[in-house]
Amino acid sequence: MNPLFAVPLALLLGALTWSFLEYCIHRWLGHDRRLRGNPFGQEHTRHHSQGDYFAPTHKKLLAALGALLLVLPPSVWVAGPLLGGTYAGGLVAFYLYYEVLHRREHTHAGIGPYGRWARRHHFYHHFVDPSANHGVTSPLWDVVFGTYRAPGVIPVPVKLKMQWLTDPQTGEVHAPFSAWYTLRGRAS
Numbered sequence: 001m002n003p004l005f006a007v008p009l010a011l012l013l014g015a016l017t018w019s020f021l022e023y024c025i026h027r028w029l030g031h032d033r034r035l036r037g038n039p040f041g042q043e044h045t046r047h048h049s050q051g052d053y054f055a056p057t058h059k060k061l062l063a064a065l066g067a068l069l070l071v072l073p074p075s076v077w078v079a080g081p082l083l084g085g086t087y088a089g090g091l092v093a094f095y096l097y098y099e100v101l102h103r104r105e106h107t108h109a110g111i112g113p114y115g116r117w118a119r120r121h122h123f124y125h126h127f128v129d130p131s132a133n134h135g136v137t138s139p140l141w142d143v144v145f146g147t148y149r150a151p152g153v154i155p156v157p158v159k160l161k162m163q164w165l166t167d168p169q170t171g172e173v174h175a176p177f178s179a180w181y182t183l184r185g186r187a188s
């Protein structure tokens with residue numbers, strides 16, 4: 001195949017593979033009771049209960065490095081150094097994008113339709129139904145596996161609220177977000 005087509009295709013396949021792993025890891029390692037206690041699940045439970053907790057960066061980088069070492073040799077073996085390397089690079093690059101996006105969903109208000117969509121999709125998962133909307137970067141696999149839910153108004157517990165959601169003066173939800181989020185409960 002012409003490398004002009006093959007390279008972008010390998011990149012896309014790498015990104016798609018991460019997107020699938022993102023769904024599987026979050027849904028099953030993060031939320032399936034039968035797999036409770038696995039290292040990702042423990043960190044993820046803490047992320048849900050504290051809201052602003054994220055697993056330490058060195059753990060994530062180690063996991064990414066381990067995954068790269070696992071994926072790269074067979075990819076190169078199957079598709080050659082250029083396409084195999086591009087595929088593995090696309091997977092890791094999209095993984096890093098996921099990490100940045102997820103963190104920013106919690107720390108910063110969304111920019112543009114995608115940024116706002118990504119937050120509503122993710123905070124529906126956090127605060128309404130943790131068995132739905134497992135995808136963070138896209139709804140693709142939620143749609144495929146039937147776990148996609150369109151978020152209505154999301155009731156955010158006051159003690160877990162995102163900094164960007166409320167006006168620090170009044171403690172109320174900022175006007176641009178008030179159609180999509182409400183506050184629930186009192187700060188302890």
Ligand SMILES: [Zn+2]
Nearest residue numbers: 047102122126
């Ligand atoms: Zn989260």
Ligand SMILES: [Zn+2]
Nearest residue numbers: 030044048130
């Ligand atoms: Zn979760």
